[in-house]
Amino acid sequence: MSHHTWTLDNGLNVIGESQAHMKSVSVGFFVKTGSRDEAMELNGVSHFLEHMLFKGTHKRSGAEVDETFDNLGAEYNAFTGYEYTGYYGRVLPEHLEALMELLADMMKPVLNQDDFDTEKNVILEEIALYEDRPQAVLQRQAVLAYYGDHPMGQEILGSKESIQAMTRDQMDSYYQDRYVPHNMSLSVAGNFDPDQVLALANKYCGDWSSHPVERTYDAFEAKVNEVKLTRSNVSRLHAVALSPAPAYQDPRSEAMDLMIDILGHPGNSRLHWALVDKGLVDYASASYHAQDQIGVMGISLSCAPENFDGVMKIAQSEVQTLIEKGISSNELDSARNRVLTSLATEGEQSLRRLFSFAFDELYGEPYRSVADVLAAYEKVAVDDIHQLLKEYPFTPQTVASLGPA
Amino acid sequence: MGVTQFKETLDNGIMVLGEHSPDAFSSAFAVLMPLGAKHDPKSHFGLSAVTQELLYKGAGPWDSQALATEIDQIGFQEGHRTDREVISFSGTTLPKHLFRALDITYTILTEPSLPEIGLEEIRQLSMHQLMAMEDAPAQKMFYELGQRFFPAPLSNPAEGTLETLQAITLNDVQSCWKQYTSQGAIISVSGNFNKDQLMDHLQQRFGKWQGEAVPEVEAGSPTIHVEHFEKDTEQMQIGIAYDSIPLTHPDYYKARMGVMALSGGMSSRLFVEVRQKRGLAYSVFATYLSTKNMGGVLGYAGTTTERAQETLDVLLEELRRIEHGITQDEFDKAKTKLKTNFIVQGESTRARAEGMVREYFYREKVWTLDEAMAMVDALTLDEINAYLKKSVPEKFTVLTLGKTPLEVNA
Numbered sequence: 067m068s069h070h071t072w073t074l075d076n077g078l079n080v081i082g083e084s085q086a087h088m089k090s091v092s093v094g095f096f097v098k099t100g101s102r103d104e105a106m107e108l109n110g111v112s113h114f115l116e117h118m119l120f121k122g123t124h125k126r127s128g129a130e131v132d133e134t135f136d137n138l139g140a141e142y143n144a145f146t147g148y149e150y151t152g153y154y155g156r157v158l159p160e161h162l163e164a165l166m167e168l169l170a171d172m173m174k175p176v177l178n179q180d181d182f183d184t185e186k187n188v189i190l191e192e193i194a195l196y197e198d199r200p201q202a203v204l205q206r207q208a209v210l211a212y213y214g215d216h217p218m219g220q221e222i223l224g225s226k227e228s229i230q231a232m233t234r235d236q237m238d239s240y241y242q243d244r245y246v247p248h249n250m251s252l253s254v255a256g257n258f259d260p261d262q263v264l265a266l267a268n269k270y271c272g273d274w275s276s277h278p279v280e281r282t283y284d285a286f287e288a289k290v291n292e293v294k295l296t297r298s299n300v301s302r303l304h305a306v307a308l309s310p311a312p313a314y315q316d317p318r319s320e321a322m323d324l325m326i327d328i329l330g331h332p333g334n335s336r337l338h339w340a341l342v343d344k345g346l347v348d349y350a351s352a353s354y355h356a357q358d359q360i361g362v363m364g365i366s367l368s369c370a371p372e373n374f375d376g377v378m379k380i381a382q383s384e385v386q387t388l389i390e391k392g393i394s395s396n397e398l399d400s401a402r403n404r405v406l407t408s409l410a411t412e413g414e415q416s417l418r419r420l421f422s423f424a425f426d427e428l429y430g431e432p433y434r435s436v437a438d439v440l441a442a443y444e445k446v447a448v449d450d451i452h453q454l455l456k457e458y459p460f461t462p463q464t465v466a467s468l469g470p471a
Numbered sequence: 472m473g474v475t476q477f478k479e480t481l482d483n484g485i486m487v488l489g490e491h492s493p494d495a496f497s498s499a500f501a502v503l504m505p506l507g508a509k510h511d512p513k514s515h516f517g518l519s520a521v522t523q524e525l526l527y528k529g530a531g532p533w534d535s536q537a538l539a540t541e542i543d544q545i546g547f548q549e550g551h552r553t554d555r556e557v558i559s560f561s562g563t564t565l566p567k568h569l570f571r572a573l574d575i576t577y578t579i580l581t582e583p584s585l586p587e588i589g590l591e592e593i594r595q596l597s598m599h600q601l602m603a604m605e606d607a608p609a610q611k612m613f614y615e616l617g618q619r620f621f622p623a624p625l626s627n628p629a630e631g632t633l634e635t636l637q638a639i640t641l642n643d644v645q646s647c648w649k650q651y652t653s654q655g656a657i658i659s660v661s662g663n664f665n666k667d668q669l670m671d672h673l674q675q676r677f678g679k680w681q682g683e684a685v686p687e688v689e690a691g692s693p694t695i696h697v698e699h700f701e702k703d704t705e706q707m708q709i710g711i712a713y714d715s716i717p718l719t720h721p722d723y724y725k726a727r728m729g730v731m732a733l734s735g736g737m738s739s740r741l742f743v744e745v746r747q748k749r750g751l752a753y754s755v756f757a758t759y760l761s762t763k764n765m766g767g768v769l770g771y772a773g774t775t776t777e778r779a780q781e782t783l784d785v786l787l788e789e790l791r792r793i794e795h796g797i798t799q800d801e802f803d804k805a806k807t808k809l810k811t812n813f814i815v816q817g818e819s820t821r822a823r824a825e826g827m828v829r830e831y832f833y834r835e836k837v838w839t840l841d842e843a844m845a846m847v848d849a850l851t852l853d854e855i856n857a858y859l860k861k862s863v864p865e866k867f868t869v870l871t872l873g874k875t876p877l878e879v880n881a
Contacts, residue, residue, distance in 0.1 A: 087494040090815050120737065128747065129738065133800075136736035139807035141815070158811055187750030194705040194775050195753055200606045299703040301605035333549075334539035343535065345595025348603035368603055396540065403546030410496040410565055411548075415818045436496075 069433055070260045072267070076276045078247035080267045081427055082254045083419055083435070091162050091256035092420040094154035095169055096428050099244040100147045101224075102217040102358075103281060110224015111232060111240050113146040114189050118237065119153065120144070121181040123171045128181060134168050141417070146222055149281075149358050150428050156417045159257045163266055166254075170270035173245060182234045190230075193223050200300045200468050201368065208306040208364075208466035211291040216284055218360060247271070249279040253424040256416030283359050293466035302348060303371040303469040305378065307462035311354055311361035312454075314429040319356045320442045321450045326354040326363060327401040328393050328451075329384070334400065336384045341367065346377055358429060363460065371469050382462070389460060392452045405443050409436050474817065476839055479670060481653075481678040488659040488827045488837050491666060492820070498569040498662035499820035501561035502576060502677075503828040505655040506685050507554050508629035514638055517631015520553040521593055521639055522647040527551075528589030531578040535589065538579070547572040548821075553629045555621070556762055557832060563821045566663040570672050577676045580651055587641050597636050609773060612708040612872045615700065616769075620712040620868045622691040625762055652682025659827035662820035690765065695866045699876035707779035707873030711770040711786060713864040718761040718833045724809075724850060725858035726759070730768055731805040732797040733757045733789060738804070740789050745772060751782045757790070763833060768864070776874045783877050787867065794863040796856030806847055813843040 070082040100112050121128035135142045135155060142155035153172060155165045196202040206221055213219030224232075252271065254263050288310045312318045330337045330352020341350040350367035365385070369377045412418040413436040423433055434442070477489045511518045528535045542549050545568035551560045560580070564572045604611045618626045631639075658677060660669060693714050715726050734741050734757040745755040752774040760767040770790055774782045797805075816822050817840070827837050838846070869879050 089818050090811075129743070132737035132743075132747070136738045136804045137807065139804070139811035140736075141811075156815070158814060184748075184750040188746055188753055191706070191751070191774060191778075192753040195773055197705040198608050302603050304606070334536075334543055339536060342596065343592060345592040345599065348596075348599040368606070370599065370602070396544075400540060400543035403543055404548070405546075407497065407546035407548050407563055407565060411563055411819065411821065413496045414820065 076247040079251040082263050088256040088416050090156050090416045091159050091258045092156040092416040093165050094253050096424045097151045097250045100149040101220040101222045102148050109220050109228040116144050116146045116151050117185050119172045119175045122176045166266045179234050200304045204304045204468040211293045212308045212464035214289050216286050247276040251427045255420040288463040291464040295468040296471040298471040300470050302368045303374045304368045305467040307365045307465045309460050309463045311363040313359045313361045314356040321446045321454050324401045325451050326352050328397045340380050340384050483653045485653050486657045490661040495662040497820050498566045498664050499563040499824040500660045501824040501828045503559045503657045507556040508627040509624040511627050516635040518647050520629050522644045524593045526579045526583040529584035531582045608704050608708050612710050616710040616870045619696040622693050625690045650685045653680040654684035657828045657831050659824045661823035697869045700872040704873050706773045709772045710870045712767050712868045715766040715768050717766040722858050725855045728805045728855050729793050729859050730759050732801040751778045780877050802852045809847050
């Protein structure tokens, strides 16, 4: 295994992790832009733009972009989050150059008006798709109530209204502003020759011009809120509870990962034994979202409407017991061992490695090998988690529910 | 160093399939038994799945929590599922914990406590999950479609129904568990391990497992349904299924190439016609469904009510148009994709372990990578198109879920 980090003259960071025994190579462009970076009236533009990058470049039509991926036998896709947008593909090693050329070409889209109009319908369909998922509807409302007017409260997909009102020129100006080498990175993982990757990066991205891009970090205080929603077409009671947690860059984020696993891992955790094992809920889980200079943890569950009060009492008392009495070393070992097996399998697959170190780069963290990540989890002690429980008020701040009318 | 494959039989007849990769950081295994939802009595749909879940409520010396601790202490990533024809148990561990993980699995299979209270908890959870399906329209549509497209008893819903879940007693569960036997069981192991030690170890545990074979149940022929489920949703869920050949058929990869031209990459027909050209849907795809003796093709799209009729018409037109064959370009893409999939699957020990038991269950053979490549290379466009021409999909099962029924235009 060998690791390489280069910065091209225009500021583009290129990160490579080469493993000769892997059967594939994965390549991704990651842009530090997402819904939190959007002006309110342009909410949803990052995600819409992600779709438009597949719709044509100065060299290729949209159909040709798709054809090229498929001719390479690639596994490929793209995604947009609150604070990042990513484009990736995985191919056999002999197609590395073709894949890099294609992805680099996509980063320079034409944003054709007709394609923009057609794709707008696809985005509206995607919004409608989530409208039919109560858990997604609730999540959105909970996030909004928790963040208030902080940019992290903005939706990734945008709203029907913001998408309908959006123009091609507004999108182009957002694109020109955000998609520059200083705000992007190129990552390559798997079976490849490092010298070749550097040469290809210069060949296909070396002439991109750049300018500095800043993200604004607004002050944030978690909102204490209770939201109760109903809808006539919903059958179950869905609930989400949110509270603050360490940011991605926080050295306590590994301890937090393990703590959240102890609280809410499906199959063996405090919430599992108290709620799922007893057959009281449809599911219950806890999650931790480590984000850029901010973090949030959530508990989600759904149950029969008549059980809701009892179920919520149990969930809250589990959190309270965790805060007051802490964890055992057996629980910590179990959670850590689950992570160790995951890391072993991650080390075998080029695409999973790509995401892992590309995300570190997106959040301004130094490159870490599987062994480095492993060591970070190995060093978490019971006391670290107890300290974390003292420092973070995990008592839910915003509790939102959605049930039948 | 390269990957080596082997196939051996334990004294009691259990087939063991191995794939040794010295570079792997993990080891994975799978155990498959030819016993699935199709064996559930009509009045007791869900029995196989409930029985499998109940194994985790305690086995050998452990109650459910102690068992979960045993599993987690070695970082054993365990998974189990009940399908139409088979049940399976699989897992991934660090190589040093492989034998321990196999031992735990053997205890779960052969010494479950099957506690009454555990059955009640699982019944409640299963019923809650069925009711929660009302809030997951796509999942609900697939659940209903499976029950209508497949002939009985392949149509049996593994999840059960609210009524049949209530009928399951501890006696039923005990009888179902008694059918877990070595007869027809297949074990696969993939990753980093010592073969001789592994075979010794398996012989000591799984090699002692006995029991009688489960009687085979026959399925009839598929019948055709067109049905609409009324629900106040933003999007209409559209599911279409038609009869095809099973994975065991010599022409399987010809049929599969046809489906790959329809769906897979973004340049495939359904994606281009429904999403790229017309912007009708976000999610649209077709996939191959296969059981041992029957195959089918499933088409899906989710789209808002106003665009639903046009979406259904385009879907049906594309599914029918495949009889005119695929192009050279589509053929080349499908070949490359198939080959890439065969090669890249080798990066995941879990995917290989789960793949091998299934492949053996269906074909009674596991291909080496060279054999898979040779099979793909031997396919010709003319043969595929000759196959597609004589296998025109005629009858479609169409299920829709949403605000208004649609016309199925013949």
